[in-house]
Amino acid sequence: MRGPELAQQAWVQALRESAHRPPRRARLPFGSGDEVLGSVEAGLFDGLDTASLAAAGVRLVAQVFGAQAGWALQPGPQGLSVALNALAAALRALGRCGPWRHEQLGVRNALGVRVATVERGAVRVLGLATEAVHLVAYAPDGRMWVQQRAFDKPNDPGLWDTLMGGMVSADDTLEQALARETWEEAGLRPEQLQGLAHGGHVDFRRPSSEAGGAGYMVERIDWFRCTVPEGLAPDNQDGEVERFELMTREHLLAGLAQGRFTLEASLIALASLDAESLRA
Numbered sequence: 001m002r003g004p005e006l007a008q009q010a011w012v013q014a015l016r017e018s019a020h021r022p023p024r025r026a027r028l029p030f031g032s033g034d035e036v037l038g039s040v041e042a043g044l045f046d047g048l049d050t051a052s053l054a055a056a057g058v059r060l061v062a063q064v065f066g067a068q069a070g071w072a073l074q075p076g077p078q079g080l081s082v083a084l085n086a087l088a089a090a091l092r093a094l095g096r097c098g099p100w101r102h103e104q105l106g107v108r109n110a111l112g113v114r115v116a117t118v119e120r121g122a123v124r125v126l127g128l129a130t131e132a133v134h135l136v137a138y139a140p141d142g143r144m145w146v147q148q149r150a151f152d153k154p155n156d157p158g159l160w161d162t163l164m165g166g167m168v169s170a171d172d173t174l175e176q177a178l179a180r181e182t183w184e185e186a187g188l189r190p191e192q193l194q195g196l197a198h199g200g201h202v203d204f205r206r207p208s209s210e211a212g213g214a215g216y217m218v219e220r221i222d223w224f225r226c227t228v229p230e231g232l233a234p235d236n237q238d239g240e241v242e243r244f245e246l247m248t249r250e251h252l253l254a255g256l257a258q259g260r261f262t263l264e265a266s267l268i269a270l271a272s273l274d275a276e277s278l279r280a
Contacts (some may be wrong), residue, residue, distance in 0.1 A: 018263055019204050019206060021207060023207055025041055031070070032080055032083070033072070038126045045071065057075075057076020080115060099154040099155075105118060127215075130217075133174060133181060135186075142249070143247060148161075159265075163228075165265065183237060193228060195225070200223060202221050204218070204220075
């Protein structure tokens with residue numbers, strides 16, 4: 001099954017539709033100054049400890065963006081990053097964040113310019129756009145290396161994934177994130193890989209489970225492809241992978257159709273298979 005025939009499969013169309021879904025409930029614009037940076041559910045800030053924000057010189061105020069009422073964060077003299085992290089801590093105290101990672105992600109405006117950073121656990125509930133990177137790796141015989149996610153992962157435990165997938169942190173370039181995550185998850189260095197190249201990207205806009213379903217995922221994932229040379233095999237370094245496996249195209253497609261892979265990995269694997277069909 002190749003190219004156009006694969007694209008017509010009902011399960012493939014369902015996966016692609018799942019990447020772009022409207023919020024479960026209405027969301028309000030969230031930003032700072034005149035810039036919209038994300039979105040929040042009505043009621044997300046109910047009961048928020050505004051005193052803790054005030055102590056950091058931060059105010060959260062109702063504001064109209066265009067013609068739509070929303071919320072604006074007014075930072076103190078320490079800047080927007082401090083304000084966003086103070087807001088994240090206040091939301092965490094109410095149990096309205098995703099898993100707390102002690103990791104800063106970049107916050108970008110509508111033009112893609114980075115204007116601040118914030119704790120990773122708050123990005124979904126604030127509807128902030130994020131960036132991630134994945135690596136699709138093949139063996140010389142054409143089979144694809146995939147990983148099973150550890151069963152104690154906070155997201156998608158036990159599901160199958162590409163060889164590597166990770167967030168682009170605030171301190172990373174895309175290439176730095178690729179190198180770091182490939183080492184941590186697969187114990188491989190970019191210079192060991194053959195034909196390493198950018199393959200494309202996939203975009204996601206869909207509801208997220210954070211804070212009881214109050215999150216919304218807005219993410220661009222850039223994916224790369226490579227060949228792992230004969231005699232070299234992935235070896236997890238960070239304890240977040242259960243095991244690795246080499247899958248034939250047929251085995252891979254069966255797993256994708258059965259929902260055994262994360263949505264992100266499914267769409268990236270399909271994009272890579274399409275590209276490989278064109279190369280053949």
